[in-house]
Amino acid sequence: MPGADHGQGDRLGLLQTLGKLWTCGVRIDWSGLHDHKLEHHTPRGLATALSKTRGSARPNALVPIQTGGSRTPLFCPHPFGGHVLLYTPLAKALGTEQPFFGLQARGPNGEARPHLSIPEMAREYVEAMKSVQIHGPYQLAGLSMGGSIAWDMACQLHIAGDKVAIVGLARCQSASQA
Structure with missing residues (x-):
């Protein structure tokens, strides 16, 4: 049926809405949105999730994308x-048996002092x-700068005696290449 959602959500509408909100100066706590399982990624789902995150505490770096x-x-x-x-499409592609967590920066929305270095991010x-x-x-896995952060996290974990099974890096550079 034309215009039907078919359970996929109106992702283009969501992206347009996010763009308009950003242009108007609205900064979004992504961790709060994922906590409310914005599964269909629609403007209505976004509005519902935003209303539930209003007044929440400082966002946590940990963003649960898929917890089951x-x-x-x-x-x-x-x-x-x-x-x-x-990372949401990647989490879905890995299937429902794969728990998936994003680690978001602090500060891009003005809610806290941004990190000053990759090692500082990795520690947090x-x-x-x-x-x-x-x-x-x-x-661990990361795209672009996320790969550099994942690598630093793996190094810190190794130094602390923790085991790291995998570090997936996509489109990232070493510090000497930057």
Whole structure:
């Protein structure tokens, strides 16, 4: 049926709405949106989720994108820009048995002082990750700058004696290439 949603959601409408909100100066707590399971990604779903996050505490770095499943969780730090919504399609592609958590930056919405370095981000994200999974082996992956953060997290975990099963890097550079 033309115009029917078919359970997929109106993603283009959602992206347009997000763009308009950003232009108007509205900054969004992505962790709060994922907490409210914005599963259909529609403007109505966005409005509902935003109304539920109003007045919440400072956003946590940990963004639960997909919490169900029996596999070892996958943790993905944000790329440049600080947000993790772009990982949602990957989480869905990995299936419902794969728990998936994004690690978002603090500060891009003006709610807190931004991190000053990748090692500082990695320390905070390791702490947030351990609130979900206390012991390794850990699974990390990141796109672009997120890959550099994931690598630093893996190094910090290794130095602390924790095991890292995988570090997936996509489209990232080493510090010497930057």
